Structure formats: structure tokens, C-alpha cells
Amino acid sequence: MTTYNFCAGPAMLPTEVMLQAQEELINWHGRGCSIMEMSHRGKEFMAVAAKAEQDLRDLMQVPSNYKVLFMHGGGRGQFSAVPLNLMQPGKKADYIVSGAWSKAAAEEAVKFGGINTQQIQLKTDGVRSLTAEKDWQLDPQASFVHFCPNETVDGLEFTGVPDTQVPLVADLSSTILSRPLDVSRYGVIYAGAQKNIGPSGLTLVIVREDLLPKADANIPAILDYRLAAENDSMFNTPPTYAWYLAGLVFEWLKRQGGVAAMGQINQRKADTLYNYLDQSDFYRNDVAAANRSWMNVPFFLADDRLNDLFIAESEAAGLLALKGHRMVGGMRASLYNAMPLEGVQTLVTFMQEFERVHG
Amino acid sequence: MTTYNFCAGPAMLPTEVMLQAQEELINWHGRGCSIMEMSHRGKEFMAVAAKAEQDLRDLMQVPSNYKVLFMHGGGRGQFSAVPLNLMQPGKKADYIVSGAWSKAAAEEAVKFGGINTQQIQLKTDGVRSLTAEKDWQLDPQASFVHFCPNETVDGLEFTGVPDTQVPLVADLSSTILSRPLDVSRYGVIYAGAQKNIGPSGLTLVIVREDLLPKADANIPAILDYRLAAENDSMFNTPPTYAWYLAGLVFEWLKRQGGVAAMGQINQRKADTLYNYLDQSDFYRNDVAAANRSWMNVPFFLADDRLNDLFIAESEAAGLLALKGHRMVGGMRASLYNAMPLEGVQTLVTFMQEFERVHG
Structure with missing residues (x-):
């Protein structure tokens, strides 16, 4: 996998x-x-x-x-x-x-x-x-x-x-x-x-x-x-x-083409995840658009009783280490240079399916 | 090799x-x-x-x-x-x-x-x-x-x-x-x-x-x-x-049996090299027997014009990094835990042969 x-x-x-x-x-x-x-x-x-x-x-x-x-x-x-x-x-x-x-x-x-x-x-x-x-x-x-x-x-x-x-x-x-x-x-x-x-x-x-x-x-x-x-x-x-x-x-x-190329792909990765979060009522990110991190995307489930299930199912799907920082809670997806765009797309697909089943 | x-x-x-x-x-x-x-x-x-x-x-x-x-x-x-x-x-x-x-x-x-x-x-x-x-x-x-x-x-x-x-x-x-x-x-x-x-x-x-x-x-x-x-x-x-x-x-x-076992093998490794050095006029170590390190054995060739040749031939024989510290010169063999006894025996055999050819 x-x-x-x-x-x-x-x-x-x-x-x-x-x-x-x-x-x-x-x-x-x-x-x-x-x-x-x-x-x-x-x-x-x-x-x-x-x-x-x-x-x-x-x-x-x-x-x-x-x-x-x-x-x-x-x-x-x-x-x-x-x-x-x-x-x-x-x-x-x-x-x-x-x-x-x-x-x-x-x-x-x-x-x-x-x-x-x-x-x-x-x-x-x-x-x-x-x-x-x-x-x-x-x-x-x-x-x-x-x-x-x-x-x-x-x-x-x-x-x-x-x-x-x-x-x-x-x-x-x-x-x-x-x-x-x-x-x-x-x-x-x-x-x-x-x-x-x-x-x-x-x-x-x-x-x-x-x-x-x-x-x-x-x-x-x-x-x-x-x-x-x-x-x-x-x-x-x-x-x-x-x-x-x-x-x-x-x-x-x-x-990969250096930092200019990385900047383009990192922006695309971040947009992919934030765009999905913004159209969802099931998930949310609470940072103003101008100050959103490309690298670390914290997000929350509207129903935090589903947190443990989200972590368990995402890990089972090969999406590792999404648990949020202990000071913040919720989830966090870090999208550093080594994370390919497909990783973010796979995460969004998983989140859509999780929302479909549990939303 | x-x-x-x-x-x-x-x-x-x-x-x-x-x-x-x-x-x-x-x-x-x-x-x-x-x-x-x-x-x-x-x-x-x-x-x-x-x-x-x-x-x-x-x-x-x-x-x-x-x-x-x-x-x-x-x-x-x-x-x-x-x-x-x-x-x-x-x-x-x-x-x-x-x-x-x-x-x-x-x-x-x-x-x-x-x-x-x-x-x-x-x-x-x-x-x-x-x-x-x-x-x-x-x-x-x-x-x-x-x-x-x-x-x-x-x-x-x-x-x-x-x-x-x-x-x-x-x-x-x-x-x-x-x-x-x-x-x-x-x-x-x-x-x-x-x-x-x-x-x-x-x-x-x-x-x-x-x-x-x-x-x-x-x-x-x-x-x-x-x-x-x-x-x-x-x-x-x-x-x-x-x-x-x-x-x-x-x-x-x-x-390996813990530090007691390592102590025995480390003593044997050190003895193997020092005993050889002491019977040789071609090589020498200048530390008093009671203060000789088991871990780091500096030694010198009587004719230091042979130093570069010794390094080149030892490396070619798979005996790596024998060059002495820049403050001391000569050679140094470090015999930490990971060095097996066979490594020291192989070094001594190489040194004997080098002495036979160049002594």
C-alpha cells in the first residue's frame, strides 16, 4: 500500500x-x-x-x-x-x-x-x-x-x-x-x-x-x-x-526545478486542501485566508466525537500522522516539500468518503 | 572484499x-x-x-x-x-x-x-x-x-x-x-x-x-x-x-554478552596489536604499557618516508582510515567495540607482510 x-x-x-x-x-x-x-x-x-x-x-x-x-x-x-x-x-x-x-x-x-x-x-x-x-x-x-x-x-x-x-x-x-x-x-x-x-x-x-x-x-x-x-x-x-x-x-x-517549482506545487497542494475544507460543513479551518500556512494545515471535524475514528480510518488507509498537535487538538496535515500532490489528493478523497459515510 | x-x-x-x-x-x-x-x-x-x-x-x-x-x-x-x-x-x-x-x-x-x-x-x-x-x-x-x-x-x-x-x-x-x-x-x-x-x-x-x-x-x-x-x-x-x-x-x-564480554575481547584485540608492535623494530608505539589505550592505538613506522605507501597499500587491502591524527602523525588504529578480532588479526598480518617487503 x-x-x-x-x-x-x-x-x-x-x-x-x-x-x-x-x-x-x-x-x-x-x-x-x-x-x-x-x-x-x-x-x-x-x-x-x-x-x-x-x-x-x-x-x-x-x-x-x-x-x-x-x-x-x-x-x-x-x-x-x-x-x-x-x-x-x-x-x-x-x-x-x-x-x-x-x-x-x-x-x-x-x-x-x-x-x-x-x-x-x-x-x-x-x-x-x-x-x-x-x-x-x-x-x-x-x-x-x-x-x-x-x-x-x-x-x-x-x-x-x-x-x-x-x-x-x-x-x-x-x-x-x-x-x-x-x-x-x-x-x-x-x-x-x-x-x-x-x-x-x-x-x-x-x-x-x-x-x-x-x-x-x-x-x-x-x-x-x-x-x-x-x-x-x-x-x-x-x-x-x-x-x-x-x-x-x-x-x-x-x-524538481528548485524552489520556484516547489513554490508552485506547494501552493497547489495547499489550495487543494483548503478549497475542499472551505466548501465543507463537516470540516473547518479557522485561519484567515491571507495567513493560512502552506506547510501545516490544522483542521477540525464539526463533530469531534469522530476524531478517533478519523485517525483510525485514515491510518488504515495509509494516511499517516494526521492527529493534531496536543496544544490545538483536531487534525493537522503537514505538506512539506516531500509530500507529493497525489498525497493531498488522496487525503481529500479520503475526507470526502469519510464525510459521505459519517456526515 | x-x-x-x-x-x-x-x-x-x-x-x-x-x-x-x-x-x-x-x-x-x-x-x-x-x-x-x-x-x-x-x-x-x-x-x-x-x-x-x-x-x-x-x-x-x-x-x-x-x-x-x-x-x-x-x-x-x-x-x-x-x-x-x-x-x-x-x-x-x-x-x-x-x-x-x-x-x-x-x-x-x-x-x-x-x-x-x-x-x-x-x-x-x-x-x-x-x-x-x-x-x-x-x-x-x-x-x-x-x-x-x-x-x-x-x-x-x-x-x-x-x-x-x-x-x-x-x-x-x-x-x-x-x-x-x-x-x-x-x-x-x-x-x-x-x-x-x-x-x-x-x-x-x-x-x-x-x-x-x-x-x-x-x-x-x-x-x-x-x-x-x-x-x-x-x-x-x-x-x-x-x-x-x-x-x-x-x-x-x-x-555479545554485554560489557564484560566486550572487555575480554577488547583486551584481546589490544594485546594482539601491542604485542606485535613490541616485537617489531619496524613499527613502534611510545606509550607506557600501563597507560596504553585499548581503543586507540597510535603507531609509527621507523622510516616515516614509508607512511604514504603504508596508507595506500592498507587501503587497497581493505584496511581503512589508518592515517594518524594530524596533531600526532604516523598511524592510528581505533579498535572500538564494533571492530572484530579478525579485523585486528588481518591488520597484523598486513603489517607483517609490509614489514617483510619494506623492512
């Missing part, structure tokens, strides 16, 4: 990538061992690492004055790393709170400096939306502005970029590589790998060189952007297997 | 483990997706995680008043985490420097508190050795004593444990699970996974509960022992695939 995995993360990886990984798992390129059993400083892994970085640079058109870092610690690690690396003495940082993840980032940042938080998620007549970035109150003296363009738990997103001279820091964990983006507008972009990049345990950081911390900053070494940049992300042993898999995903993205 | 991989890390994993991982990579236990594509909070991965912890507890006989944590960031991450979690106000910490890694740990620790360092590696008549732990000068008021029982780069080790009431912190990255060890003698044991446990990117920490930091300590979340302990190592998304592979390695170790 063909299965489609809607997990919010760790999420599905492209089938082609997984088949290639399986084929070369125990004997990488005829070398007699796995890539995960090789020294990170050997010529084989160094080549894998360099190609992954270059492919990412190509895909995102990363300007040459930005470093690309492959780090440990997930998005949560960056919740600490961002203020540790970027907070300036005597200045505060602006934290835009649009949902669960940006709230968690702000809670971590207060350990390392003063911050201003700004709540931008609204609920009006049962519809959730976000304050547009032109209406954010920003401190022109802030060390940086932190925001999270796509909220994985809440299912809200925005694609705008605030107009400010202060460095912008974006948590792109759940939306990186899902469509084109102008890297030059940002000071730091970071993303835990386990949604659109690869397996958990790897974190991608793209940082403008002038924002690297001073050499004598007392930052834990594994969170220090300067140390990572000066050592090609190998000040310590990186998560090599995750890095290798990320490289396979980047190659796959290039074969 | 059968290959044997002597890499110091990321190191070889047991062949049985790699074959099992390959078989279930894309369809774990018939669930239609990979274990790396599953939520860390789903029942499937939670069961994998719990079993891995229990198997480790069984193997090491971890007392019930110790937490076992699966963390991000490698051994380097712990170089920061140890002082951040354990340093007491107004007290210093003792750092025993036996080689490259304990030196690096001390260099990181000074960012987070006062330390005393003690150099214990000696060189007498060209022979390197370590000061016995009974002769260490220890501060009875120290927050903790940090030491590294096996130095991967230097090829030196000791199995003694100093007699002190101060919490002992041991970096066991390259020797954990290689023989029996009394966990109750230690306050904290930590190990990067990529030598005796699994792939890089995962770090194992075993910490006595009374040493967990206060709840209001401003420690970066991914390095905070209390947060990890209170959230079963899932305060953030853990490196799930590495955790799963570690679990397969623990199951394999149980099938």
Missing part, C-alpha cells in the same frame, strides 16, 4: 532520497563502509559536505557575504544561539510572537538579554489572523528582530518582510526551501532540519558575515557562529549522516 | 546493526515509513527511545538515582554543559589534562567559571605515561573534577578512579561500553556517540539526580540537564535516527 506521511516533524523525506540512502547505506560509493562511518575530516565526507553547501547556496541564491552553517541542536538550540551571538550591550531585541514557536523563542531569549515581545496573533469572530508586518511596532535601536514566518503548531504564516534597518532573524524551520525567498533581506535565517531538509539533529544557519560575534564572546562552542564559520562547521564532529541526507534532499530539489 | 574500518570517529558500527538498519530504513516494522520520518512523540518512537534507555541501563547497571539523557551537540557540547550545570558559586573546578581532549574541555570550561588545571601526561626517555590518580592534587572544595579516561588522539588511557568526595565528571566518548565500569563512582558520565554508540550528532549523558541544576539556572535549553531529565530528553526534537541506531547497538551488545 502506498502511504503518505503527514507528520509535522520529524517529517517524511522524498521517496527517491530514501531509496538512494538505503541503497548506499552500508557501502557508500563502493568504499566498503557507510558514509556515517567515515571521518568528517576525510576527503569523502568533506566533498559531500561542500557539495551540500553549494547546492543549498544555489537553491536559495545565498549571497557571498553570508555563511552557511550546519550545526547541532535543532531550532531550540538557535533560540539560545541567536541572542548569544547577536545581542548588543545596552540594547534590547524585538520578538514578534505569532504562535507557539515564536513564543518559545522569546521565552528562551530572556535568559540572555532584554527583549520586547509583541503578540500579533488575533482572533476575531472565531477566525485567527496575524497583524501585518507594516503595523509591527519596531525598536529602531534593537539588536535584532526575531520572527517565525510559519507557525507549525498554529498553522499560520506570513510571507512579508518588515521594512527596518535592524537585522532580521527568521526561524524558517517549517518553511525553508518551500518557495523563493530573498536571503539578502535577512541577517540570520535558521531552520531545524526535520521538516523540509532532512532528519532531526541537524540545524541550518545562514548568517550575514558582519553579524558574526566577536572572537572573545563567551558563547558555548557548539552555539558560536564565529567558531562554526571559521571551521566550516567542523569545530566539533557535525551530525554527518544528517548532513549527507540533507545533501541528497538538496540534489532532489534541484531535480 | 571484506573491509575493516579503523576510523577514530565517526567510527564503524557493527555489521549486523548496519544490515538491520538498511533492511528497515524505508519501512520500519511495516509502518510504511522510516523511523526517522516519525514523530518523536508518537508511540512508535517513544517505545524505541525507552527500550534504548533501558538496554543501556542494563548494560551499564546504571543505578536508579541516575538520569540517562540523549542530547544534541557531541562531546564538545558537554564541554560547555558540564560547567554550566555543575559549577557552584565561589568554587572552582579541577580539570585533569591527560591529552588533547581533556585540554580542550578545560579551555571551554574557563568561559563559565574558575578552574584549576593539572597536566598529568609525562614523557620520559621517549615514553609517554600518565600520573596515577592517587598522585593528583585535588581541591576538596571543588565543584567537580573533570577527566578523560581515554584520550583518542594521544592513545593514552587509565582505568582508575580518584578517591574524592567531589563529584567526578568523566568524558567517556571513546571508551564507554568497552568494559565494565562502576557508574556509582561518578557524578556525570558523558560520551559523544560516534565511537562506541552510534552515528555522530547524539550525546549520551548519565547524571546523578542530586547534581541536576536549579530550575532557574540560565543555561541554554539544549544543554540543560534538568530540562532534559524532566522531559525524557524531548524538550526539543532529539536526533531520533541516531537514537534509534544507538538502540540497535545496545541490543547488539547484549547479544
Whole structure:
């Protein structure tokens, strides 16, 4: 049976990538061992690492004055790393709170400096939306502005970029590589790998060189952007297997036509599901159209006594991990790059049939 | 051709483990997706995680008043985490420097508190050795004593444990699970996974509960022992695939007879190589017999002009990654748990033949 995995993360990886990984798992390129059993400083892994970085640079058109870092610690690690690396003495940082993840980032940042938080998620007549970035109150003296363009738990997103001279820091964990983006507008972009990049345990950081911390900053070494940049992300042993898999995903993205092509298909996937939800009285999504996430679609059954049955029957039909986040309830379908359009169409067909039987 | 991989890390994993991982990579236990594509909070991965912890507890006989944590960031991450979690106000910490890694740990620790360092590696008549732990000068008021029982780069080790009431912190990255060890003698044991446990990117920490930091300590979340302990190592998304592979390695170790059996075979492997080195004038190891590492055996050719040829011919013979660390030169054979005795015997046979032809 063909299965489609809607997990919010760790999420599905492209089938082609997984088949290639399986084929070369125990004997990488005829070398007699796995890539995960090789020294990170050997010529084989160094080549894998360099190609992954270059492919990412190509895909995102990363300007040459930005470093690309492959780090440990997930998005949560960056919740600490961002203020540790970027907070300036005597200045505060602006934290835009649009949902669960940006709230968690702000809670971590207060350990390392003063911050201003700004709540931008609204609920009006049962519809959730976000304050547009032109209406954010920003401190022109802030060390940086932190925001999270796509909220994985809440299912809200925005694609705008605030107009400010202060460095912008974006948590792109759940939306990186899902469509084109102008890297030059940002000071730091970071993303835990386990949604659109690869397996958990790897974190991608793209940082403008002038924002690297001073050499004598007392930052834990594994969170220090300067140390990572000066050592090609190998000040310590990186998560090599995750890095290798990320490289396979980047190659796959290039074969799909890059992020512009992914943006078109991701929009189509999202439209397919939202259009169906909107014409149904049996299901509903409560996010304003302009702020609906392409990546994470929470939805609810009008009769939540049917939730367990929906989960059981969808799993039996090969539609995996549709249960909503514990903070939100209901259902959630995550539609990252690796999810094909057919997966969304199969989900909608299942939902139609479930509605026909139980509606 | 059968290959044997002597890499110091990321190191070889047991062949049985790699074959099992390959078989279930894309369809774990018939669930239609990979274990790396599953939520860390789903029942499937939670069961994998719990079993891995229990198997480790069984193997090491971890007392019930110790937490076992699966963390991000490698051994380097712990170089920061140890002082951040354990340093007491107004007290210093003792750092025993036996080689490259304990030196690096001390260099990181000074960012987070006062330390005393003690150099214990000696060189007498060209022979390197370590000061016995009974002769260490220890501060009875120290927050903790940090030491590294096996130095991967230097090829030196000791199995003694100093007699002190101060919490002992041991970096066991390259020797954990290689023989029996009394966990109750230690306050904290930590190990990067990529030598005796699994792939890089995962770090194992075993910490006595009374040493967990206060709840209001401003420690970066991914390095905070209390947060990890209170959230079963899932305060953030853990490196799930590495955790799963570690679990397969623990199951394999149980099938081998546990750490007592591994200790016997590891001693035999080390004896096989050192005995050969000692009777040869063509090769040499310069560590005193009492301080020779079972895990990492550096050795030198009397004529170092033959080094490149030795590397080329050994690789052609399927004996991989024997080149010495860049700080030491020469050769290094790492003999972690996954290296079978036949691998060492094959290496010695190759060395005999190389000596016969070039000696």
C-alpha cells in the first residue's frame, strides 16, 4: 500500500532520497563502509559536505557575504544561539510572537538579554489572523528582530518582510526551501532540519558575515557562529549522516526545478486542501485566508466525537500522522516539500468518503 | 572484499546493526515509513527511545538515582554543559589534562567559571605515561573534577578512579561500553556517540539526580540537564535516527554478552596489536604499557618516508582510515567495540607482510 506521511516533524523525506540512502547505506560509493562511518575530516565526507553547501547556496541564491552553517541542536538550540551571538550591550531585541514557536523563542531569549515581545496573533469572530508586518511596532535601536514566518503548531504564516534597518532573524524551520525567498533581506535565517531538509539533529544557519560575534564572546562552542564559520562547521564532529541526507534532499530539489517549482506545487497542494475544507460543513479551518500556512494545515471535524475514528480510518488507509498537535487538538496535515500532490489528493478523497459515510 | 574500518570517529558500527538498519530504513516494522520520518512523540518512537534507555541501563547497571539523557551537540557540547550545570558559586573546578581532549574541555570550561588545571601526561626517555590518580592534587572544595579516561588522539588511557568526595565528571566518548565500569563512582558520565554508540550528532549523558541544576539556572535549553531529565530528553526534537541506531547497538551488545564480554575481547584485540608492535623494530608505539589505550592505538613506522605507501597499500587491502591524527602523525588504529578480532588479526598480518617487503 502506498502511504503518505503527514507528520509535522520529524517529517517524511522524498521517496527517491530514501531509496538512494538505503541503497548506499552500508557501502557508500563502493568504499566498503557507510558514509556515517567515515571521518568528517576525510576527503569523502568533506566533498559531500561542500557539495551540500553549494547546492543549498544555489537553491536559495545565498549571497557571498553570508555563511552557511550546519550545526547541532535543532531550532531550540538557535533560540539560545541567536541572542548569544547577536545581542548588543545596552540594547534590547524585538520578538514578534505569532504562535507557539515564536513564543518559545522569546521565552528562551530572556535568559540572555532584554527583549520586547509583541503578540500579533488575533482572533476575531472565531477566525485567527496575524497583524501585518507594516503595523509591527519596531525598536529602531534593537539588536535584532526575531520572527517565525510559519507557525507549525498554529498553522499560520506570513510571507512579508518588515521594512527596518535592524537585522532580521527568521526561524524558517517549517518553511525553508518551500518557495523563493530573498536571503539578502535577512541577517540570520535558521531552520531545524526535520521538516523540509532532512532528519532531526541537524540545524541550518545562514548568517550575514558582519553579524558574526566577536572572537572573545563567551558563547558555548557548539552555539558560536564565529567558531562554526571559521571551521566550516567542523569545530566539533557535525551530525554527518544528517548532513549527507540533507545533501541528497538538496540534489532532489534541484531535480524538481528548485524552489520556484516547489513554490508552485506547494501552493497547489495547499489550495487543494483548503478549497475542499472551505466548501465543507463537516470540516473547518479557522485561519484567515491571507495567513493560512502552506506547510501545516490544522483542521477540525464539526463533530469531534469522530476524531478517533478519523485517525483510525485514515491510518488504515495509509494516511499517516494526521492527529493534531496536543496544544490545538483536531487534525493537522503537514505538506512539506516531500509530500507529493497525489498525497493531498488522496487525503481529500479520503475526507470526502469519510464525510459521505459519517456526515 | 571484506573491509575493516579503523576510523577514530565517526567510527564503524557493527555489521549486523548496519544490515538491520538498511533492511528497515524505508519501512520500519511495516509502518510504511522510516523511523526517522516519525514523530518523536508518537508511540512508535517513544517505545524505541525507552527500550534504548533501558538496554543501556542494563548494560551499564546504571543505578536508579541516575538520569540517562540523549542530547544534541557531541562531546564538545558537554564541554560547555558540564560547567554550566555543575559549577557552584565561589568554587572552582579541577580539570585533569591527560591529552588533547581533556585540554580542550578545560579551555571551554574557563568561559563559565574558575578552574584549576593539572597536566598529568609525562614523557620520559621517549615514553609517554600518565600520573596515577592517587598522585593528583585535588581541591576538596571543588565543584567537580573533570577527566578523560581515554584520550583518542594521544592513545593514552587509565582505568582508575580518584578517591574524592567531589563529584567526578568523566568524558567517556571513546571508551564507554568497552568494559565494565562502576557508574556509582561518578557524578556525570558523558560520551559523544560516534565511537562506541552510534552515528555522530547524539550525546549520551548519565547524571546523578542530586547534581541536576536549579530550575532557574540560565543555561541554554539544549544543554540543560534538568530540562532534559524532566522531559525524557524531548524538550526539543532529539536526533531520533541516531537514537534509534544507538538502540540497535545496545541490543547488539547484549547479544555479545554485554560489557564484560566486550572487555575480554577488547583486551584481546589490544594485546594482539601491542604485542606485535613490541616485537617489531619496524613499527613502534611510545606509550607506557600501563597507560596504553585499548581503543586507540597510535603507531609509527621507523622510516616515516614509508607512511604514504603504508596508507595506500592498507587501503587497497581493505584496511581503512589508518592515517594518524594530524596533531600526532604516523598511524592510528581505533579498535572500538564494533571492530572484530579478525579485523585486528588481518591488520597484523598486513603489517607483517609490509614489514617483510619494506623492512
